[in-house]
Amino acid sequence: MSVKVYVPCDAATVSVGADAVAKAIAEQIATRRLGASLVRNGSRGMFWLEPLVEVETPQGRIAYGPVSVDAVAGLFDAGFLEGKPHALRLGPTEEIPFLKRQERLTFARCGITDPLSLSDYVSHGGYRGLEKALKLTPQAIVEEVTNSGLRGRGGAGFPTGIKWRTVLNAPAEQKYIVCNADEGDSGTYADRMIIEGDPFVLIEGMTIAGIAVGATSGYIYLRSEYPHAFRTLRRAIAIAYDKGYLGENVAGSGKRFDLDVRLGAGAYICGEETSLLESLEGKRGQIRFKPPLPAIEGLFGKPTVVNNVISLATVPIILDKGGEYYKNFGMGRSRGTLTIQLAGNIKHGGLVEKAFGLTLREAIYDFGGGTASGRPLRAVQVGGPLGAYFPESLLDTPLDYEAFIERKGMLGHGGIVVFDDTVDLARQARFAMEFCAVESCGKCTPCRVGSTRGVEVINRIIANENREQNLELLGDLCEVLMDGSLCALGGLIPFPVQSAIRHFPEDFQKPAPPPPASGSSKVQETQSWR
Amino acid sequence: MSKEQRWDADRALSLIRELAHLPGALLPILHALQDEFGYVDKAAVPLIADALNLSHAEVHGVISFYHDFRHTPAGKHVLKMCRAEACQSMGCDKTIRHVENRLGVRLGETTGDGGFTVDAVYCLGNCALSPAVMLDGKLYGRVSPEVAEFLIESAQRHS
Numbered sequence: 244m245s246v247k248v249y250v251p252c253d254a255a256t257v258s259v260g261a262d263a264v265a266k267a268i269a270e271q272i273a274t275r276r277l278g279a280s281l282v283r284n285g286s287r288g289m290f291w292l293e294p295l296v297e298v299e300t301p302q303g304r305i306a307y308g309p310v311s312v313d314a315v316a317g318l319f320d321a322g323f324l325e326g327k328p329h330a331l332r333l334g335p336t337e338e339i340p341f342l343k344r345q346e347r348l349t350f351a352r353c354g355i356t357d358p359l360s361l362s363d364y365v366s367h368g369g370y371r372g373l374e375k376a377l378k379l380t381p382q383a384i385v386e387e388v389t390n391s392g393l394r395g396r397g398g399a400g401f402p403t404g405i406k407w408r409t410v411l412n413a414p415a416e417q418k419y420i421v422c423n424a425d426e427g428d429s430g431t432y433a434d435r436m437i438i439e440g441d442p443f444v445l446i447e448g449m450t451i452a453g454i455a456v457g458a459t460s461g462y463i464y465l466r467s468e469y470p471h472a473f474r475t476l477r478r479a480i481a482i483a484y485d486k487g488y489l490g491e492n493v494a495g496s497g498k499r500f501d502l503d504v505r506l507g508a509g510a511y512i513c514g515e516e517t518s519l520l521e522s523l524e525g526k527r528g529q530i531r532f533k534p535p536l537p538a539i540e541g542l543f544g545k546p547t548v549v550n551n552v553i554s555l556a557t558v559p560i561i562l563d564k565g566g567e568y569y570k571n572f573g574m575g576r577s578r579g580t581l582t583i584q585l586a587g588n589i590k591h592g593g594l595v596e597k598a599f600g601l602t603l604r605e606a607i608y609d610f611g612g613g614t615a616s617g618r619p620l621r622a623v624q625v626g627g628p629l630g631a632y633f634p635e636s637l638l639d640t641p642l643d644y645e646a647f648i649e650r651k652g653m654l655g656h657g658g659i660v661v662f663d664d665t666v667d668l669a670r671q672a673r674f675a676m677e678f679c680a681v682e683s684c685g686k687c688t689p690c691r692v693g694s695t696r697g698v699e700v701i702n703r704i705i706a707n708e709n710r711e712q713n714l715e716l717l718g719d720l721c722e723v724l725m726d727g728s729l730c731a732l733g734g735l736i737p738f739p740v741q742s743a744i745r746h747f748p749e750d751f752q753k754p755a756p757p758p759p760a761s762g763s764s765k766v767q768e769t770q771s772w773r
Numbered sequence: 774m775s776k777e778q779r780w781d782a783d784r785a786l787s788l789i790r791e792l793a794h795l796p797g798a799l800l801p802i803l804h805a806l807q808d809e810f811g812y813v814d815k816a817a818v819p820l821i822a823d824a825l826n827l828s829h830a831e832v833h834g835v836i837s838f839y840h841d842f843r844h845t846p847a848g849k850h851v852l853k854m855c856r857a858e859a860c861q862s863m864g865c866d867k868t869i870r871h872v873e874n875r876l877g878v879r880l881g882e883t884t885g886d887g888g889f890t891v892d893a894v895y896c897l898g899n900c901a902l903s904p905a906v907m908l909d910g911k912l913y914g915r916v917s918p919e920v921a922e923f924l925i926e927s928a929q930r931h932s
């Protein structure tokens with residue numbers, strides 16, 4: 244039997260050389276005439292160890308990493324195909340503490356299988372959820388999802404089952420399932436990872452959603468920053484059609500479900516669901532007034548389920564193992580698992596799927612190992628660019644929707660961005676306003692004009708011009724944004740700004756920096772990047 | 774490197790016709806044109822408007838709304854540099870400054886010789902391996918100024 248060697252194909256792993264390592268391994272196998280075959284798997288999500296190469300041995304999969312091209316010949320010399328010792332040997336993959344302590348439900352297969360092998364997918368429990376769903380009534384499917392306690396993972400945390408019930412009960416000849424794969428928040432990559440590492444689980448989740456609410460057509464709206472994920476999805480969809488899991492007769496059930504993937508075009512606001520729908524319809528991605536809800540009048544005016552990638556990719560395991568099983572993970576009203584993404588200045592950056600309730604501190608230190616720079620941690624931003632900056636003293640906050648709201652924060656899509664003590668929170672606050680100005684859809688004045696004003700005001704605060712008045716002005720501006728914005732971009736951008744002022748007031752009281760030398764770059768000073 | 778060709782109205786029209794039947798065809802069409810030519814030429818606006826039964830203003834409004842679509846040809850190489858929070862925490866500003874000085878452009882600009890376009894992006898989904906950049910559609914992680922220098926030099930060598 245030929246030995247299997249796994250080298251991931253996930254874009255992040257490729258970004259640090261996985262393709263070159265795969266090529267070098269293939270060459271060694273060929274020149275040494277070895278009975279080994281190369282499999283490109285998804286990533287296990289331990290990015291500091293990437294490229295992480297695994298070898299299948301009688302003792303299970305043995306990991307080596309991070310592997311560089313230069314190390315490949317040495318690995319073969321050392322006998323890594325038999326799992327033998329080497330400086331890069333990490334032991335059995337599943338025993339690596341970062342992975343061993345997780346509860347992988349949504350990511351059960353990610354990093355284990357070949358993402359584009361449907362037979363891998365099925366032999367690892369894939370399409371069991373669909374099989375169960377096909378034996379249930381639509382109401383019973385929706386009931387199962389409702390019972391699981393699953394709340395939308397895109398940020399707002401709305402109960403998925405309730406959204407589905409609204410669409411199920413909306414009478415219409417045509418309904419749609421739309422997957423929000425816009426993943427615009429800095430510090431998040433779980434959507435990308437599951438799409439590149441286990442695309443069929445998303446396809447299965449969307450198919451189940453379609454059957455549950457009576458929708459025969461689905462779209463995945465994928466951000467254009469993810470060309471690699473786009474290619475994987477296109478191929479996975481083609482395979483699913485070819486094998487009868489999509490199309491007019493899904494898995495022989497007589498039910499239809501069609502699926503297509505569409506690319507966004509670099510607009511953060513198109514992650515907001517109504518803006519996304521406008522964009523899918525081929526229009527400017529401007530926010531729609533609500534009501535009507537997309538569940539009643541969504542894509543092309545039809546009842547539409549809009550769900551995040553992780554929400555939909557979690558549906559198959561809920562149907563397979565039951566809502567009760569899923570619900571038993573978690574705390575309070577946050578049921579199931581959260582896909583935490585450790586990002587930024589962190590030693591062990593990566594994906595941690597764990598029941599809700601882990602504290603920020605446990606995530607950052609027990610899993611993340613503290614800062615990458617080795618300097619003291621000073622601030623943490625959770626929930627993307629609209630999320631609050633937390634100081635060290637809030638690190639015991641449990642990862643739970645309500646706990647974050649209580650502390651004027653937001654769990655969002657589960658991204659945790661760590662900053663060390665070199666961070667300047669006044670500059671981070673300015674960046675928040677700048678980001679809002681760049682990404683505003685322009686529909687309402689507070690957001691469109693107020694964000695640019697916000698940048699100017701913070702610039703004056705940094706420059707120590709009428710600091711106290713300007714801080715007051717900034718406070719007022721934040722109020723206006725919160726009260727007068729149509730959507731959460733303008734409405735929540737005060738969170739990072741005000742949390743920076745609240746928790747790090749000293750950063751707004753520093754002496755004014757010297758003016759930049761003429762001719763030097765203005766990376767910090769320029770506002771109009773695009 | 775983009776497979777960029779000169780603007781060609783016939784080619785554009787055939788791309789438009791291939792996609793016009795799709796529901797919500799405008800974005801797929803704009804992407805197809807930009808993939809083909811490296812930008813969306815002004816001359817495409819009436820062609821698209823005609824095929825989709827939209828006004829010129831509507832088509833133009835959509836093109837200008839999205840950051841992705843260019844009105845003028847891009848450089849031979851397109852370097853997208855992430856400047857969102859996770860990359861900031863790992864010093865992306867330093868890498869950006871290096872690239873700007875090295876190529877003599879600011880983010881959003883194209884070098885005089887048409888060699889490089891350098892753009893800002895906000896997150897490339899590589900936030901555990903920050904700072905991240907994308908060069909000609911390929912993602913790179915842990916991009917220090919030295920790595921950026923290496924990327925620029927190898928791109929120039931392969932031009």
Ligand SMILES: Cc1cc2nc3c(=O)[nH]c(=O)nc-3n(C[C@H](O)[C@H](O)[C@H](O)COP(=O)(O)O)c2cc1C
Nearest residue numbers: 395396397423425426427514515516550551554731
């Ligand atoms: C400015 C803004 C950006 C958003 N970006 C995303 C995104 O990138 N991905 C996502 O799933 N949801 C995003 N959302 C949330 C969506 O509007 C919506 O709540 C979500 O897609 C619903 O799916 P869920 O219930 O499965 O979370 C964003 C919301 C706002 C206000």
Ligand code: SF4
Nearest residue numbers: 684686687690730733
């Ligand atoms: S708050 Fe900003 S992004 Fe949201 S609708 Fe208003 S202008 Fe558009």
Ligand code: FES
Nearest residue numbers: 855860897899900
């Ligand atoms: S913030 Fe730069 S890749 Fe995500």
